[in-house]
Amino acid sequence: MTIEELFKKANNERIELNGHKDKLKAVLLRNEYFDKEKEYWDWKLTASSLAFSVLLIFFSISIVSPGNTNQAISEERDLYKTLESNANVSPLGEETFNGEKTNVLQMVEGGTKTKMYFNNRNVLVHSEVYNNN
Amino acid sequence: MDIDVKELVEKAQNKDRDAFGSLFDLYYDKVLNYVFRRVLNTEYAKDITSNTFLKALKNLDQFEWRNGPFSFSGWIFKIATNEVNQYFRKQNRYKLTIDDPDFKELGDDNKVAEEIEKKIDNDKHLLILSKAIKQLKPIYQDILHLKYFEEMSYEEISQVLNKNESTVRVYSKRAREELRTILESNAKEFLANI
Numbered sequence: 001m002t003i004e005e006l007f008k009k010a011n012n013e014r015i016e017l018n019g020h021k022d023k024l025k026a027v028l029l030r031n032e033y034f035d036k037e038k039e040y041w042d043w044k045l046t047a048s049s050l051a052f053s054v055l056l057i058f059f060s061i062s063i064v065s066p067g068n069t070n071q072a073i074s075e076e077r078d079l080y081k082t083l084e085s086n087a088n089v090s091p092l093g094e095e096t097f098n099g100e101k102t103n104v105l106q107m108v109e110g111g112t113k114t115k116m117y118f119n120n121r122n123v124l125v126h127s128e129v130y131n132n133n
Numbered sequence: 134m135d136i137d138v139k140e141l142v143e144k145a146q147n148k149d150r151d152a153f154g155s156l157f158d159l160y161y162d163k164v165l166n167y168v169f170r171r172v173l174n175t176e177y178a179k180d181i182t183s184n185t186f187l188k189a190l191k192n193l194d195q196f197e198w199r200n201g202p203f204s205f206s207g208w209i210f211k212i213a214t215n216e217v218n219q220y221f222r223k224q225n226r227y228k229l230t231i232d233d234p235d236f237k238e239l240g241d242d243n244k245v246a247e248e249i250e251k252k253i254d255n256d257k258h259l260l261i262l263s264k265a266i267k268q269l270k271p272i273y274q275d276i277l278h279l280k281y282f283e284e285m286s287y288e289e290i291s292q293v294l295n296k297n298e299s300t301v302r303v304y305s306k307r308a309r310e311e312l313r314t315i316l317e318s319n320a321k322e323f324l325a326n327i
Contacts, residue, residue: 003309006261010261010262013258015175017165020183024182024183025161028187029153031190033148034153
């Protein structure tokens, strides 16, 4: 008998476990996988969130540079004014951040919300980005 | 009627239960028999098959159809092969990962399992062959099972095992030669003991 013939004979010996098959299928079809939304990678939203974060980081870095402090504060105030007049931005009122009273502005763009906290000199002290999708 | 596996996979990835159910029906027996021939134990064959399908379901979103018509079967067999190799490493510590009390309840399957093991014990071909294959290197075992039991092409096997096709061909030739030597030696021992 050749090896191929031996494999063929052995291959005829197949098993069936219908009870296990039915139970396993039922368990798998009840799995939470089917209740979750399909996860999409939304490049547009990610890119816009990322771009805005980069902008905020740039402003934060320019604040800590001692030579440019006055200019940075003035730019921060400009940022506040620019945002305040933006149609996508709405004021959320006052909130305390790190023990300091802040004015909170919220910008909504697509499914992304960005909360920005400005101190009483209208300098950005903190921001949070939420992706709703 | 030809079943469009690609379409079923896409539907299942969009959370279509019926589509996943059809994929399960299509591959359950193949996976179960592949696993059983590897481990020769009904209980572990059930656990490994269950873990294979659960893993497939949980990772279905990450599956991409990029290796031609055998993409999905290659992927399922890759998961099953990994589970089998994990079983060989862990042996009695290998555990079922489905945490569902209804599923764990032992039913009529116990009787069926006993009958299957008796039947396999009487039909010596599978036993002789599987025991001889178990003496080979793990990669040779994978190749012989996929090539001769699952009747996969070298291209498919290379996808399942993440190996170059020419490497699979070389390994397959060596695996066959080593298997022949083991079978001949076992036959001599058997005859000497009569």
